[in-house]
Amino acid sequence: MATESKEYTMPDAAARASQASEEFETEKLDLSVGPSHPSTHGVLRLNIQLDGEIIQNCDPVVGYLHRGDEKIAENMTYNQFVPYTDRLDYLAPLANNAIYAIAVEKLAGIEVPERCQAIRVLTSEMARVSSHLLGLGAYTMDVGALTVFMITFTEREKLYDLFEELTGARFTTSYTRVGGLLKDMPDGWMDRVLKFCDEFLPLLDDVEELLTRNRIFIDRTADVGIISKEDAISYGLTGPNARASGLDLDLRRDAPYSGYEKYDFEVAIGENGDCYDRYLVRMVEMRQSIRIIRQVIEKMPDGPYRSEDQKKIILPHKDKTLTSMEELIQNFMITTEGPQIPPGEVYFEGEAPKGALGFFINSRGGGVPYRMKIRGPSFCNLSILPKLMKGCMVSDIASILGSLDFVMGECDR
Known part of the structure; x- marks a missing residue:
């Protein structure tokens, strides 16, 4: 029948x-x-x-990691606060350093040399790749793909070797200074960066083969944790999470800084706004970051790596400090009192790996900010969780959290 x-x-x-x-x-x-x-x-x-x-x-x-960075900034000189920016998104300190320094430089009216800008772009894009590698590895491990975790962390260690050679530190780099950088790139360093780029892209292809058509990965991520374009705007989402929902916004292209307008790259935009799209957007972003890195190295200008004409703001070179009384006094005054920044207010935000990282600085003159407010993209991105989680299954929690790729260091500022 x-x-x-x-x-x-x-x-x-x-x-x-x-x-x-x-x-x-x-x-x-x-x-x-x-x-x-x-x-x-x-x-x-x-x-x-x-x-x-x-x-x-x-x-x-939230709040378990709260350290009061914004209040600490009021009791430190502008350069002394650079190591604290390392500890916001501690997975991409080089990007945090540069965005903070640009905010102070805008307030002080400092124009840094082209070589300094190019190195900042280069290191920021390397930091973006490093951050996405950790986010991707942890995300896929949460949903059961351990092999990808091993690949991404191996590549991330190679980047850390390059960071250590450039800055002297692997994790908390503190490389940027107000008006420039700690030091120039060592000889042959850019060649080693290019070598990493050449070796990295084939491994990224392997990761895509493991995940993009993987039935289990698709079932765990597709149509899960959907964020509409309207919700992304309403909740203040930025970065890959917003772009995966169809929001065509990237500050590197739409409000360029540090010479980003000189480089050709594409902005990855998703359609569905689900966990799977957020994975795809970050995969494309890593490829575009490699594309930018190669262009920066090809076009790297000569010249100084820091501004030289701001005597009350920029520390003198070490060799001059040890041989000239005037430079020694200048070094002492800037170190003890801080760079003398004029009164005023400024807000600047840049495209960090997690989204728009912003610094609002209120200065009343002198070497210490009167007030500082930090816009941490992870804090804003997490605000959508109450709406996003409702109606999902318990097994979806790991997929959704991994796809948002937040870091609590900049959430609990």
Whole structure:
């Protein structure tokens, strides 16, 4: 006897959230995920209310890592605060250093040399690749792809070797200074960067072969954690998370700084705004960063790596400090009192790997800022979690958090 077959369509996340409560009288379960759970990528806590396996409510709790960086800035000279910018997004300190220095330079009216700008772009794009490698490795490990984690961390270590050779540190680099850089690039360093680029792209192809058509990875990420373009704008999302939702915004192209307008690159834009699109956008961004790095090295100008004409702001060269009384006094005054920045206010934001990183500085003159406010992109990106998690399954938590690629250092400033 033939039976009539009926098509079944999976209800969307919002429908699942209300369906269970309408059909069954169930007891809600309150569950705390974190702040020490590995899938929360740092000290993030999620207070979740469950109806079976379906998330009814999600309340993110931040602040466990709070250090008061903005208040610390009021008691430090402008250059002394550079190491604290390392510890915002501590996965991309070179990018943080440059954006902070540009904000102070705008307030002081300093124009840095072209070589300094080019090196900042070069190191910022290397930091973007490094940050995306860690984010991708941790994300895929959360959903079960351990092999990708091994590949990405191996490549990230190669970048750290290059960072160490350039700055003297692997992790917290503190490379940028107000008005320039700590030092110039060592001989042959750019050749080693190009060698990394040549070896990296084939490995990125291998990662794509492992993930992009992987049935398990697609099932865990496609149509999961969908953020609409309107929601991305409403919640202040920036960076890859916003671009994956179709928001065509990249500060490197739309508000160029440090000479980004000289380089040819494409901005990756997604369509669906789900976890899978956020993965695809970051994969394209790494390829575009390599493209920018090669252009910077090809066009690298000669000249000084720092401004030389701001005597009350820029530290003198070490050899002059040790041989000239005037430079010694200048070094002493800038070191003890800080670079003398004129009164005023400035806000500058740049395209960091996690999104738009901004610094608002209020100066009343002197070597210490009167007030400083930092816009951490991870803090804004996490604000959408209560809406994003509702109606999802418990197994989706790791996929969604990994796809957002946040870091608690800049969230808990």
